[in-house]
Amino acid sequence: MRPPRWLYTIPLRLRSLFQRRRVEQDLDDEIRYHLERQIQKNIDDGLTSEEARYAALRAMGSVEQRKEECRDVRKVHFIEDVLRDLHYAFRMMRRNPGFTLLTVLIMGLGIGANTAVFSVVDAVLLKPLSFYQPERLVMVWEENTRLGYPHADVATGNYLDWKEQSDAFEDLAGYFGNAFNLTGEGIPERLDGIQATPNLFSLLGVQPALGRWFNSSEGLPGQSQVAILSYGLWRRRFGGNPQVVGQSILINDQPHVVVGVMPEGFQFPRGDTQLWIPIQFPRTQSDAAERNVHFLRVVGRLKPLIGWQQAESQVQTIARRLAETYPVTNRNYGALVIPLQQEFVGDARLSLWLLLAASVLVLAIACSNVANLLVTRGIGRTREIAIRSALGAGRHRVARQLLVEGVFLSATACAVGVLFAVGSFQFLDKLIPPALSGSVSPALDMRLLGFAVLVTLFSGIAFGLAPFRGTFRIDLSEAFRARNAGSAGRVRSRAFLVAFETALAVVVVASTGLVVRTMMNIRAVDPGFRPQNVLTLRLELAATQYPTVEKRSAFHQEVLDRVHALPGVISAGFTTFLPYTNFAGTTGFFVEGRRDIPPTVVYRRETSSEYLSAIGVPLLKGRWFTEEDDRNHPPVAIISEGAARLLDGDPIGRHVNLGNPGGPWLTVVGVVGDMREEGVELPSRRAAAYTPYAQSQEVWFFNPRDLAIRVQADPMSLAAAVQREVWAINPNQTVSQIRTLETILEQQVSNRELQAALLSAFSLLSISLAALGLYALLSFVVEARKQEFGVRIALGATPRELIASVLHQSVLWIGNGALAGLAITLVVARSLSSLLYGVEPTDPLTLAASVLLLFGVGMLAALVPAWRASRIDPMVALRHE
Amino acid sequence: MSKPTDLVQGTLDLLIMKMLALEPMHGWAISQRLKQVSGDVLQVSDGSLYPALHKLEQEGWIKAEWAPSENNRRAKYYSLTRIGRRELEKETANWSRLSAAITQVVRLEEG
Numbered sequence: 001m002r003p004p005r006w007l008y009t010i011p012l013r014l015r016s017l018f019q020r021r022r023v024e025q026d027l028d029d030e031i032r033y034h035l036e037r038q039i040q041k042n043i044d045d046g047l048t049s050e051e052a053r054y055a056a057l058r059a060m061g062s063v064e065q066r067k068e069e070c071r072d073v074r075k076v077h078f079i080e081d082v083l084r085d086l087h088y089a090f091r092m093m094r095r096n097p098g099f100t101l102l103t104v105l106i107m108g109l110g111i112g113a114n115t116a117v118f119s120v121v122d123a124v125l126l127k128p129l130s131f132y133q134p135e136r137l138v139m140v141w142e143e144n145t146r147l148g149y150p151h152a153d154v155a156t157g158n159y160l161d162w163k164e165q166s167d168a169f170e171d172l173a174g175y176f177g178n179a180f181n182l183t184g185e186g187i188p189e190r191l192d193g194i195q196a197t198p199n200l201f202s203l204l205g206v207q208p209a210l211g212r213w214f215n216s217s218e219g220l221p222g223q224s225q226v227a228i229l230s231y232g233l234w235r236r237r238f239g240g241n242p243q244v245v246g247q248s249i250l251i252n253d254q255p256h257v258v259v260g261v262m263p264e265g266f267q268f269p270r271g272d273t274q275l276w277i278p279i280q281f282p283r284t285q286s287d288a289a290e291r292n293v294h295f296l297r298v299v300g301r302l303k304p305l306i307g308w309q310q311a312e313s314q315v316q317t318i319a320r321r322l323a324e325t326y327p328v329t330n331r332n333y334g335a336l337v338i339p340l341q342q343e344f345v346g347d348a349r350l351s352l353w354l355l356l357a358a359s360v361l362v363l364a365i366a367c368s369n370v371a372n373l374l375v376t377r378g379i380g381r382t383r384e385i386a387i388r389s390a391l392g393a394g395r396h397r398v399a400r401q402l403l404v405e406g407v408f409l410s411a412t413a414c415a416v417g418v419l420f421a422v423g424s425f426q427f428l429d430k431l432i433p434p435a436l437s438g439s440v441s442p443a444l445d446m447r448l449l450g451f452a453v454l455v456t457l458f459s460g461i462a463f464g465l466a467p468f469r470g471t472f473r474i475d476l477s478e479a480f481r482a483r484n485a486g487s488a489g490r491v492r493s494r495a496f497l498v499a500f501e502t503a504l505a506v507v508v509v510a511s512t513g514l515v516v517r518t519m520m521n522i523r524a525v526d527p528g529f530r531p532q533n534v535l536t537l538r539l540e541l542a543a544t545q546y547p548t549v550e551k552r553s554a555f556h557q558e559v560l561d562r563v564h565a566l567p568g569v570i571s572a573g574f575t576t577f578l579p580y581t582n583f584a585g586t587t588g589f590f591v592e593g594r595r596d597i598p599p600t601v602v603y604r605r606e607t608s609s610e611y612l613s614a615i616g617v618p619l620l621k622g623r624w625f626t627e628e629d630d631r632n633h634p635p636v637a638i639i640s641e642g643a644a645r646l647l648d649g650d651p652i653g654r655h656v657n658l659g660n661p662g663g664p665w666l667t668v669v670g671v672v673g674d675m676r677e678e679g680v681e682l683p684s685r686r687a688a689a690y691t692p693y694a695q696s697q698e699v700w701f702f703n704p705r706d707l708a709i710r711v712q713a714d715p716m717s718l719a720a721a722v723q724r725e726v727w728a729i730n731p732n733q734t735v736s737q738i739r740t741l742e743t744i745l746e747q748q749v750s751n752r753e754l755q756a757a758l759l760s761a762f763s764l765l766s767i768s769l770a771a772l773g774l775y776a777l778l779s780f781v782v783e784a785r786k787q788e789f790g791v792r793i794a795l796g797a798t799p800r801e802l803i804a805s806v807l808h809q810s811v812l813w814i815g816n817g818a819l820a821g822l823a824i825t826l827v828v829a830r831s832l833s834s835l836l837y838g839v840e841p842t843d844p845l846t847l848a849a850s851v852l853l854l855f856g857v858g859m860l861a862a863l864v865p866a867w868r869a870s871r872i873d874p875m876v877a878l879r880h881e
Numbered sequence: 882m883s884k885p886t887d888l889v890q891g892t893l894d895l896l897i898m899k900m901l902a903l904e905p906m907h908g909w910a911i912s913q914r915l916k917q918v919s920g921d922v923l924q925v926s927d928g929s930l931y932p933a934l935h936k937l938e939q940e941g942w943i944k945a946e947w948a949p950s951e952n953n954r955r956a957k958y959y960s961l962t963r964i965g966r967r968e969l970e971k972e973t974a975n976w977s978r979l980s981a982a983i984t985q986v987v988r989l990e991e992g
Contacts, residue, residue: 005941005964006941007941008941008944008962008964009939009940009941012938012939012941026947026957029955029957030908030931030956030957031931033907033908033909033950033954033955033956033957034908034909034912034927034931036954037909037952038909038927041913056927059926059927059928060926060927060928061926061927061928062928065928066928066931066932069931069932070931070932070935072932073932073935073936073939074935074939
């Protein structure tokens with residue numbers, strides 16, 4: 001077989017590159033050998049040694065030129081030149097350490113900010129979810145906007161009908177969140193998990209790391225109970241022992257056989273889901289039971305080539321049909337389909353794009369700033385470049401050298417930027433929406449490095465070539481003659497760069513202003529309770545240990561008694577759900593003497609007597625619950641202001657009913673303020689009604705589970721003591737979600753806070769860069785016009801006039817830039833409106849403040865060069881030439 | 882004195898490869914052989930020989946190694962590689978075709 005050509009050529013190229021000295025030596029030897037032989041031959045032919053030598057040399061022509069021709073055929077010139085350029089660039093950097101440091105720092109921050117934000121965008125928005133063909137996964141919801149449920153959980157009967165009647169899905173699975181007590185060996189634990197139809201895992205297409213999926217009969221009543229563990233739970237609780245599969249563990253005091261362990265990184269539906277238990281919903285005879293209770297989440301896998309919109313219109317058709325067939329339960333219920341990725345990412349999408357856009361602007365400002373610096377330096381190098389051109393360096397040769405220098409600088413900046421980005425990863429976790437936290441995190445991988453390199457190359461080329469434009473307009477002879485620095489065209493293009501920076505900075509600062517004001521508005525919102533100094537925790541009672549209301553309330557009472565005995569406790573109370581912890585738990589609100597169909601929906605909470613006062617809800621009318629409000633006394637309720645508005649006239653003493661028009665009427669004894677149950681930004685969509693736990697009739701969903709304790713000092717210092725007291729009563733009782741009420745409130749705003757902080761940092765950076773750009777340009781202008789200023793001073797101009805003339809120029813530049821920035825902001829800010837709260841995207845105050853801020857900082861930056869202009873000594877300036 | 886006939890582009894390469902096909906040679910020997918074979922008709926200057934040799938080497942058609950020469954000095958010996966031999970066949974065929982065609986044309990004009 002014929003050997004391929006590269007077998008010969010590659011080693012030769014490598015040799016030419018890396019053994020340059022050897023190759024040169026060889027060439028030398030070869031030519032010398034030839035000459036010696038030729039001279040010898042000529043002597044043998046009868047010439048004198050002088051003549052022989054001359055003849056041999058003449059035959060060869062110019063030896064050096066021949067050698068150069070030989071070198072030319074080596075085909076590695078390009079690489080050699082670039083290497084030389086790199087070497088040269090490195091030397092330039094070392095010679096100007098100040099310039100290099102400044103450039104690398106500016107660019108490093110720009111690249112770092114971009115890379116850091118991109119790492120989150122990439123992890124959250126761009127990388128596919130870790131399921132099989134995740135783009136085909138969707139969530140299917142019910143919807144009853146009329147009742148205030150735009151996004152409702154699904155009734156089992158409807159789920160089964162969708163599953164049977166729709167052909168857009170390969171499969172549909174249902175699940176609902178639950179929490180389980182894990183007891184047995186070790187401390188009792190409260191675990192978040194879900195109960196899901198057995199097909200969930202095959203639908204998601206993820207194999208367990210150990211064991212198997214649920215099989216199709218598991219989850220039916222009467223079957224043996226099984227469970228699948230998360231990787232984290234398996235490692236933490238069971239030491240990663242593979243023998244656990246097949247063993248029985250105690251979940252809610254019932255033995256469950258572990259049939260599988262999911263792989264590391266698998267999470268569904270949330271990062272804190274640790275346990276999956278199968279459940280199935282066999283058809284029942286009762287429509288009401290099947291279709292009136294909405295608690296299922298439904299995830300589906302679309303058939304290939306079916307779009308989610310197509311699937312949505314199909315489920316909507318089915319929902320309409322069901323509404324006709326079952327008017328009592330299904331009236332006004334529609335359906336909607338949302339891609340899983342979108343469901344998981346939620347509102348984070350826009351805020352992440354905003355951050356990325358802001359960081360790109362910062363990079364653009366950084367680039368134009370460095371371009372500006374390079375132009376300044378380029379002017380200093382006019383002579384050098386002119387000499388090189390005069391010596392025959394081609395246009396592209398000079399351009400390439402400038403380019404290599406630019407890329408070399410930005411490559412160094414890239415390294416700094418990547419380090420900066422990696423260092424910021426730990427702070428960025430808060431930007432990840434909760435549904436994804438745990439499974440995705442910003443990471444240094446090839447994609448991220450690729451992005452950083454791309455950004456770097458782009459910016460390196462952008463600012464590397466900036467000085468090039470002016471370079472070849474140099475008149476060579478003029479360049480040699482003198483330091484003819486400030487040609488008008490050069491200043492104009494640089495003034496454009498400064499205005500450009502100012503404009504972008506205004507956009508960044510104004511967006512930041514809007515987000516910061518949103519933040520302040522949210523902070524100023526009264527949530528309807530006083531979150532300071534309140535410790536909260538959840539005690540979920542196992543039905544096996546506490547099967548009756550009596551047993552439950554006895555336990556709760558004992559906990560309250562013991563907690564009250566602890567030092568520093570002011571008050572304590574139980575409730576169904578603390579604010580923000582559950583948006584469900586609603587009920588119909590009926591008023592005696594009225595027939596509202598459908599009734600208004602309110603939050604229902606069963607509380608112990610002190611709960612409302614413990615979390616600091618204001619009592620507006622009437623009284624709190626007392627110890628007297630028990631089963632021996634007539635049933636009572638406290639309602640919130642919003643609910644009181646539904647009753648005309650004085651609410652106290654009126655009769656209302658929660659969820660059961662046939663049941664007993666409750667007497668309203670008090671009115672409290674409305675709480676913002678769903679999030680600080682939103683006024684609660686629903687009012688609330690509270691009933692005393694001591695009058696609870698049954699063991700049901702509304703029984704209290706959350707404990708709030710108001711204390712005098714730091715709430716968390718009491719946590720261990722409370723836990724001890726609970727375990728003193730029942731060592732198998734789980735205690736979970738120990739935190740302060742302030743923390744719960746804080747979590748509502750923490751991602752916004754981080755976003756505002758990042759944007760503020762970007763703003764600071766862009767303001768500084770814009771100011772620096774202006775400062776550099778004005779300093780240059782003043783230096784270039786030194787003579788002119790000198791002459792003017794000599795002719796009697798006052799310092800004030802000179803300062804004014806310099807400032808006048810910068811007012812023009814900055815003013816134009818700021819106005820352009822304002823115009824851009826007015827256009828783009830509209831897209832931010834869904835991120836804002838209590839402030840219009842075109843808020844005049846914020847916009848004016850941003851423009852003024854930039855203007856003010858710009859003027860400050862201009863003052864120093866202007867002052868310098870006024871201090872020029874005319875004698876020195878004139879003697880200079 | 883009339884100028885020596887310029888070598889047709891690529892002809893020098895062909896001549897060099899043809900010589901190296903017979904035996905490995907060093908540069909000086911090639912220059913001597915060229916003068917010897919073609920007399921004064923093809924005047925190959927020593928100057929153009931070496932760039933041509935280096936070019937052929939870089940193309941991978943000939944390879945070089947240092948070896949003691951007939952006067953016991955180290956000299957750079959060139960020899961044809963296998964892909965060079967193939968190239969030579971191709972170029973020879975080309976040359977024959979080309980020269981036949983030119984001959985044809987020249988005769989036509991005479992006629």
